Amino acid sequence: MTKATGAAANTAANPVDMADLELPLLRGIHGPADLRKLAIDELPLLAKEIRNAICHQVSKTGGHLAPNLGVVELSIALHYVFDFATDRLLFDVGHQCYPHKLLTGRLDMLGKLRTSSGMSGFPEPNESPYDLFSVGHAGTAISTAVGMARADQLTGETHRRAVALIGDASIVNGLAMEGLNNAGTLQRQFLVVLNDNGMSIAKPQGALAQYFDRVRVNAVYDDLKKRAHEVLQRIPGGSALEEVYHRMGEVAKAALSHNHMFEQFGLLCLGPIDGHDIPTLIDMLNEIKDIDRPVLLHVKTVKGKGFAFTEGDATTFHSPKPFTVEGCRVELKKTGRSFTTAYADAMVDLMQRDEKIFAVTAAMPDGTGLSKVLPLFPQRSLDTGICESHAMAMCAGLAKVGFKPFFAVYSTFSQRALDQIFQEVSLQGLAVRVCMDRAGFVGGDGAVHHGFMDIAMFRQFPQAALLAACDEPTLRAGLEFMRQYDEGASFIRYPRDNVAEKPLQADCPPFVLGKANLMIPARGSKPDVAILAYGMPVYAAASAVDQLAVQGYDVALYDARFAKPVDGELIRQLIEAGTPILTVEDHFVTGGFGAAVLEHCADHRLDTRNIWRLGMAEKWIRQDGRAKQLAEAGFDAAGIARKVREIIETGTHQPAADVDAVRSDSR
């Protein structure tokens, strides 16, 4: 076995080609038991191998990079000390799980990272018993760990230790703080590992980020015993902890934190300690793993650790597209113009024209495109950090004073602000604008990030307007509509995809509340089918119409534009003319756009037997390329064409097959 070359060797090198990749240690690890057979001085080399394997793979397929490079030593130390076959390891967010996955025997799956037959980029119980929860949204790990810890106590399985791994950007999320507050009441072992890299995703926001900055630089200690006594007096149950103190080893004693804010939550706080120093991490974890009180271990790590280009630009390499490294030159694969970029440019234009617009993101300036907006309009834009609930309520405050807040948020994360949309926005009749990127399938991020619920969630709010964009002109026109719409909240959705280089329509007419837009007229006086597509599926439907035309079918295509209100006049005309309607949406069929069409018809006593719906069945679709996911769900061009032929060929009284469209990968 090769001798370790030390942690320093990991720094500032470039990843090597797969052909040159030597993974002598990693290839021998089929589970944590194999890890524990290694000597501690072999572990830095293992860390290096893990970094090389991950970086090599991500450079080919994209994926989360910098977060994983930052926790390699920490993951090794955790698996070296704990036995997560019985102990509980909960990841917060979860995009930092790659080293953990490699240590639990999933090197073989790495080559198909983020595809349905390979390794998910997030913890995934279907892959391994070492992954307890599929996660991707922030702030939840402490709470689920508290639940498991309480349950293990009840069943008497108190030998199972609980560990939650959470980053500094996540721990200030409200849910995480709620979790800490309740964790502090546990009368048993419970370890929160705070992975503090000072910039989880983007620069962390809020006053607590400044607090962490101070803690990081003030980690110089003296007079251990006096301080320990002070510390233990300060926290609840402190006198009981005096005993704990005497049982602790020197490493832990030395790291007892003075005046750490999370002490107030009832946790014994240790650190910050160096998260890349494996022997110290192992000593520390060994000394504290059996403390029968809630403990927070503050670990300082470097996001992107190991390569100069990832350490130097951890934000870009947080979750990069495929890239190449040649010498000092790192090049990200060009992937065309995304909706995100189009949104950013549209927002810059809008904000130049309208000084009442205020742009908000919750820790996703790059993901939403607002990184372009923030420096241009520092007074009228804000990154709140990972707190969608706060961001939404703050938007309501801005709207109350007459501003036009535009909150850019992933569809899936908008779920975290539902109650604020209810109370702070809709109940007050305030016009907050919600711009939802990543609507529908998100590709490699998988089920934890798909946006399939926003129509169903927001459709019942009085006076709400629900819009979707299918390309850059409709995105711009939709945003312009929202700028002017002040009757209530408005919501626009668009996918994680590129905008069409050549839009279907040369001239995009303005959005008019509740009006669809004819994209492809019927050739004859009465089409065989009229497709009402909502959002991005307009383009797949257009391809389907072309294919069907070759086969002799006459299909009209409308861009529905609004899921609320739907275009009642168009629907009535089509139904009265006997034209079958196919609704298409990249959203759960249940409660979605097609459902809105059905409800409208029922209210107006229109026959719905000529309406078919295509969308997402009630299933979870795992990670894969977006195109594959669309095909699997049956609403790509081929699926739409197939459905249209089925409608035409089988007439009006067959059971719709759409609810069975997705055949696999359900959980």
Place this chain on the structure above:
Amino acid sequence: MTKATGAAANTAANPVDMADLELPLLRGIHGPADLRKLAIDELPLLAKEIRNAICHQVSKTGGHLAPNLGVVELSIALHYVFDFATDRLLFDVGHQCYPHKLLTGRLDMLGKLRTSSGMSGFPEPNESPYDLFSVGHAGTAISTAVGMARADQLTGETHRRAVALIGDASIVNGLAMEGLNNAGTLQRQFLVVLNDNGMSIAKPQGALAQYFDRVRVNAVYDDLKKRAHEVLQRIPGGSALEEVYHRMGEVAKAALSHNHMFEQFGLLCLGPIDGHDIPTLIDMLNEIKDIDRPVLLHVKTVKGKGFAFTEGDATTFHSPKPFTVEGCRVELKKTGRSFTTAYADAMVDLMQRDEKIFAVTAAMPDGTGLSKVLPLFPQRSLDTGICESHAMAMCAGLAKVGFKPFFAVYSTFSQRALDQIFQEVSLQGLAVRVCMDRAGFVGGDGAVHHGFMDIAMFRQFPQAALLAACDEPTLRAGLEFMRQYDEGASFIRYPRDNVAEKPLQADCPPFVLGKANLMIPARGSKPDVAILAYGMPVYAAASAVDQLAVQGYDVALYDARFAKPVDGELIRQLIEAGTPILTVEDHFVTGGFGAAVLEHCADHRLDTRNIWRLGMAEKWIRQDGRAKQLAEAGFDAAGIARKVREIIETGTHQPAADVDAVRSDSR
């Protein structure tokens, strides 16, 4: 003008009859300007009058009592020092707004407390420009205040001060902490008043509650200057605050808090100070009102202050039913057996039979009935405090280890856990049971608390079962079904109402997934209309059926029982027989139970033109008696009978009128 008799006179007296109520000062207050004309030594008498007026009214009509009694002096002091005609006052939760309402000229509306023509029990912008947001859900005030403060900065209206009033139970809610974290970054005046009564609603939970206990008892200070220097060094921007310190008066200097946890959020912390000492409150607010930094003023109050019975049992008198006071004897009006009580008893039974059941509430042990369960099963039940998100994620952790968590929560507060139901529960396929009290109209609490969204929110979750109970036997049978259902999450809803003394059906058959239950069969072979009622409306529908029978109509009534899955076989039979179907639900029509019926029909190509839906239109209905609200919305017995006659008389091709059923009170 009567001379003040001092704060002591307010204590431990009983409320007097209205005839004896002398309100010489209060009757002269038509707005805060009148308040500011009073001398400070008159204010304790005003406080006494406010207490008497509120207690008298609540004793007659019910309402929030103890929270309002606790903030009388604080409300007076705030209005005495600030001018909320321009300054911004944001209430958190808002049930402590009565004194504020009386000080802003709403004594005349108090007599019709919690009715549509009187005073809302929560802040209500439609009532007064002094109420900025309609609120009722916790944790949001700091965030909306931050939004307004930022907006005022942008428009240059920096003379408008921002004040958020929040209780100790709310401030540990995750959203509040997110708000504090972002408030800490403000570079302007911003005041958070922490109303710490040590038991907001119920006994506060979590480690931070213990922290507050310690702060309360440790409020003894010495060596002011040394401490101030320490404090100012500790918080961000501290050096700039040295200057602030020199500008502060002696009262504020003396109250500078040593090591208050919210300092870490970037706030200058003061207190705790006595929240019933008006002169000190006024001095303090005057000294700090212009500090151009975020400040937290920790105020210690006594919940229920002023009367022996409310101070002695602030939980019972948090939001009591009408009551009588005679001498030392206080008697709450008897109001029959509620669904809440029935739920509590059912849970006790279930937990005795099944040791895997774990009961959870988020700060609502009395509101949900779990106060009966907690002492009986201390190991298998938990009150998490006001953190629905955490509670739901913790339930997922419990379920993961094999427990059967039952989370008792108001329908409206379940909105706060949607994202955890998505990620932690549904995506994992875990069987968390959600028991939703206060579904539909809640009566006097009004729009901030109605439960009209739960079906729409939860219906698209794969494998979810959605149930409703209409009386005690169905509640018990539904809970038993949920105990056994482990395919996914399950949700049961029931109203803020009493259970029927005599259930419609003597024997309640067990719940079978997706099966409705025939309650009143047709008299002939084919009824004129079949009603499918979901939940509580079953009883109103039964009355309607009786009325209609007298008029010669033959109507069958089904208790739908499930909104997911709906009873497809029954629906098919009815439609194929040509029987018109009327769905009735106390939920938004949009996305609700009737919508589920429509979607089922569309999937199976069944004609929907014979289906009518009755439920809540897309409007907000303000506070009033539940019966009045039901009548106004048109789904009480009379409304249902009217609808049935309309269906029969006008045939199948009239537009449904239900979407216009609610004619007023929209916002």
